[in-house]
Amino acid sequence: MAGFLQDHKFVLLFYLGVILLVYFFRKKFDMQGIIALYRTKIGLKQMESISTKYREYVKLFGYIGIGAAYIGLVIISVMLFKNLFDLFTVPDAQSAVSPVLPGIQIPGTQVKIPLFAGWLALFIVIVVHEFAHGVVARAHNLKIKSSGLFFLGPLMGAFVEPEEKELRAADDVKQYSVLAAGPFANMLLAALVVLFFVAAASPLQKLFVHEAGVVFDDVLDNYPAKISGIEKKMLVTKVNDKQVSDIKDFIKALEPVKPGDQVKILADDKEFTPTTVANPKNNKTAYLGITGSTKFEGNFMYGDILYWLLNILNNFLSLVGALSLGIGLINLFPIFITDGARMVQVSLLALNKKNSIKGMSLWKKVNVFCLAILLLGLFFPLIKWIGNLF
Incomplete structure (x- = not known):
């Protein structure tokens, strides 16, 4: 109370x-x-x-x-x-x-x-x-x-x-x-x-912005992503050599990955290779210890501001x-x-x-x-x- x-x-x-x-x-x-x-x-x-x-x-x-x-x-x-x-x-x-x-x-x-x-x-x-x-x-x-x-x-x-x-x-x-x-x-x-x-x-x-990749909103301590050097707010553009434009692409690229597999992630133009662990909630699925969302960039000056206002x-x-x-x-x-x-x-x-x-x-x-x-x-x-x- x-x-x-x-x-x-x-x-x-x-x-x-x-x-x-x-x-x-x-x-x-x-x-x-x-x-x-x-x-x-x-x-x-x-x-x-x-x-x-x-x-x-x-x-x-x-x-x-x-x-x-x-x-x-x-x-x-x-x-x-x-x-x-x-x-x-x-x-x-x-x-x-x-x-x-x-x-x-x-x-x-x-x-x-x-x-x-x-x-x-x-x-x-x-x-x-x-x-x-x-x-x-x-x-x-x-x-x-x-x-x-x-x-x-x-x-x-x-x-x-x-x-x-x-x-x-x-x-x-x-x-x-x-x-x-x-x-x-x-x-x-x-x-x-x-x-x-x-x-x-x-x-x-779509007129105001375009999808530019996936940004990590959170990177958990003591999990593969953090251990490999990945930080919050990094922009991911490729996963296992597959182009990533949005969060759907990111999830799809990780679908074949199993616990113990190594993942190649291109973030901020740097390559990281974390090895996944079992998901604490489902040990049959792979886990990196991150949460992410789609990163949008303006198509023109103030496009991102107009997008922000439209979101409100x-x-x-x-x-x-x-x-x-x-x-x-x-x-x-x-x-x-x-x-x-x-x-x-x-x-x-x-x-x-x-x-x-x-x-x-x-x-x-x-x-x-x-x-x-x-x-x-x-x-x-x-x-x-x-x-x-x-």
Whole structure:
């Protein structure tokens, strides 16, 4: 525990500062338990404009979203049920769900999102989600009361507040389309990020830089590479007389090598001949005691700088895409407050029109069951981590 606090002291101070700011300005917020709502009219004009100008397209977006949302609901449900089973039956299984706390590595998991990039990515994902709800609602002439920011403890998000009575009184298809719009928009955002990587990022990278070889990021003491004189940051261009342009070439050149074989490595225009040993994790494979990565060089002046900037953009967009898909899907899992829960509620009430009490009873049972699944998956790594402390 002391190590966790030491590693995250500045992040925890940042979150404490956010909580104190909300507390000092609490009169400007609508406090609902630990949730602080700051209501505004920001974005409402834009929602109105888009929903009016492209009404039929927006409606179509919402209708397509219904099918996508129910498919997503099934996918996330199967994933979480299977993951919980694996957690109890597979020794090294990892939880499929984790709280999203930028800057903090959740105990018992490998999940850690950068603090400021994480906040910005989360904000973008939530704004896209809520804006989609608002635009589709207005396309169906359903009133939006307000938009704004909320703080759940130290975490910030955004919201769009429809006229709840009017939404519940609307026909089922309208309700489905409004509820599905947010998660569907998140799925599309994730897809657009992937499309950017495939269609734009890779060609741009090749325009800016070329692969110049493999650089050693680490060379372990008392292992063949170090003993032979190889040092960190050396640039490898040949292995066993085979040209090496990237890390894939390097790995491929070493594939035939067995423990005890001598390897000829050309690094920084010097030849080294380490003799491999057995891999500590698999004694049938050869081991040099190094880790490496592809070395890129600019194709023109400042090409490497442009590549570096593109990498930053890539990393940020990949974070946006991953969070967008994850939040979109988890929002479809039926646990009382999610869009998926509301969609299941509409479905069960429609199937039990003559007995709404039965429909609501079934809905509550489904939500309690799903909440139990989520909580078990969520806290299993933490419980395991605490158990390892004793």
